Amino acid sequence: MITVSAPSKTNLQAKLFRGFGDPSRLGILDALRNGPLTVSEIVEATSLSQPNVSNHLSCLRDCGLVVAEQQGRYVTYHLSDDRVGELLALTESLLADVALGVYECTRYNIPRTEK
């Protein structure tokens, strides 16, 4: 019963949260809430560069938050689990009440999208 050096639950959980903790990834996840999209559609929906989207999708895929399906030369992505959507909904609701605080929190800034 020795829990050797495997990453602790807390570390994994933090990592999972970080999957959501970037505006680009969050935008992608949010876009996918309405249903599956191809990479190009995600690029269009999010106004991010294609390599950037692809990178974030790899991340989200590795983290198990989205699932990829190749269809011809297109790859369609969709959320892997209903709880992903639930998490988004729950934070939206929480945000409605703590928005001001989050806005003022200066420990970490929103990358480059200043203002």
Place this chain on the structure above:
Amino acid sequence: MITVSAPSKTNLQAKLFRGFGDPSRLGILDALRNGPLTVSEIVEATSLSQPNVSNHLSCLRDCGLVVAEQQGRYVTYHLSDDRVGELLALTESLLADVALGVYECTRYNIPRTEK
């Protein structure tokens, strides 16, 4: 109805997720799930340095995730909202199913707690 340059909902939401997206902060939040704790108690519970805990607490406080109450020379912190705990529970449940993926996700690493 012009939504000028205020930070978008997505940016705020990402910021909120980042509040949870660090092992230290997550450990603090997790410790607070069982009830209010003073800073010293949090330091003990998390094995983090006092200034480090204090910094993260400021962050969590600014983000509205925890609330501070001064009692004598002690300051007691508690979770600000039930939904904070709910979020933790929901990701725990999600994690149970995607843990392997999160472990393998290499886009971002868990800071310094390697292995």
Place this chain on the structure above:
DNA sequence: TCATCGTATCAGTATATGATAATATTTTAC
């Protein structure tokens, strides 16, 4: 097979983030 389209990968770079150490602040007890 070749050209093209859609997607993925990689190197390089600027920035954001978290930890530490030193120190300040506040409160209580004497």
Place this chain on the structure above:
DNA sequence: GTAAAATATTATCATATACTGATACGATGA
């Protein structure tokens, strides 16, 4: 008031992160 305890703040630094541009890969259709 002074000392000590509890908490907060600040500067500094190493590392992690995300973006861009160039390019590679894979599938399709001619």
